[in-house]
Amino acid sequence: MKNGVGHASRLSSLLTPAVFSILLALVDGERHGYGILQEISRRSAGSARMGPGTLYGSLRCMLAEGLVEEAGEHADPRSGGERRRYYRLSIVGRQAIQAERVRLTVRMAESKYRLCRADPRGELACS
């Protein structure tokens, strides 16, 4: 189903920046907690920082809302060989990213439109 939104209106209030970052970090495959943090930090070139409390607090809500699924526990040879719990994106999670993408596009268009109107010569806004 393309562009399907399950319960988007409720999701939009749930999609905090942390939740959205976690969703994006899981787009290309399952990861464990540390893997998610590394991915977020890598994508933002180290500027975005998230702690364990925010990560697991968000993951718990995301699991409850069905945005992510647990993908079992297994060892990651790259970080010590301890067994770790992995998480993966669900279909609802993918839809939520899509919904957020559209929401942001609209916000962007709206701000551009308002700036252009306020500044008709377009020196500041419309570049």
Next chain:
Amino acid sequence: MQLTPMPPALTLSERLYCLLLWLYPPKFRRIYRREMLLLFRDCYREARQKAGIREIIRFWCFILYELIITASVEHYRTMLALLRHLMGVEEKELLMANALLSLEVAACTDKGIKRPSNEDSVASMVPQDAQVLTQKGALFIVADGMGGFNLGDVASNLVVQQVSEYYYQDTNTDIGTSLVQAIRQANLALRQYIAAEAEKDFDARRMGTTCIAAILHDTTAYIANIGDSRAYIVREGQARQISQDHSWVAEQVRLGNLTSEEARSHEKRNVIYRCLGTEDDVKIDLFTEPVQDGDILVLCTDGLTNVVRDEELAAIVTQYNSQESTARLIALANENGGPDNITAVVAHVSLATQEQ
């Protein structure tokens, strides 16, 4: 969830963090203690390798700050969950009293055979929250975008998302007004998008989309329409088109200049005179129809209705469940050439009697 034993060798920092984890609510701690400790160890190691003692101090400051905030948030959430649980009994009673309408829904869209991309969008929202369902009903919406790649699909997608969002955010209990208002707002959002986009891409001015939206609430269907996507109610094997197409050929049929058979194959069959995105003040048709137990609501784009007859549509949705129906409708449209994007929402309505 199983509690796995701790890894043996804990450093001083880890022991300290382990103690601090007691600040979280017990249930949260039970589920995530081990994971958080492992994560702490990894991050700590990373900090130490990066810049030694200064980085470790910064790291600890961050961890403490984050811990205090998130522990408070988790306690707050736990309390909220407890409160909800205490009130849960009342919520269930409300659900029983109002569970008159039950729906079996499927939505599906397909590129078709001839088009390079899919510019249709669809959403079906049956709120899980009983109170929201009672107050606002279930929303189904289909939009057929125009303008070509990266324009038509954005237009239809934007409208579908925005209508869903605006409709459920609006607390107005007058369903029809609320639905029309949501579409009006979505149209303005689309207009803004087009205006901004047209600064750099002249083609953006060609963007637009049809929109057919239906709310099932209690025993009534509210159907709003702009363009030539359609809403049908199928009852006792007969399909009845509720919406009126805003297309040139439909106008000619209404005036008696064309038969509906001629209209299906007319070269101007894709010309519409009303859609979203072309003007700020758009005229939206609203239809209000009573629904009965066993009715089937169908929303679709012209990619379906141009190649599948009403009788065929009625036969399919009457015979099969929603999931199977949408798949078969799309397959049939593709067998008949699939000249356009095809989208269908099928909702089987069951109404329990008041006594149950």
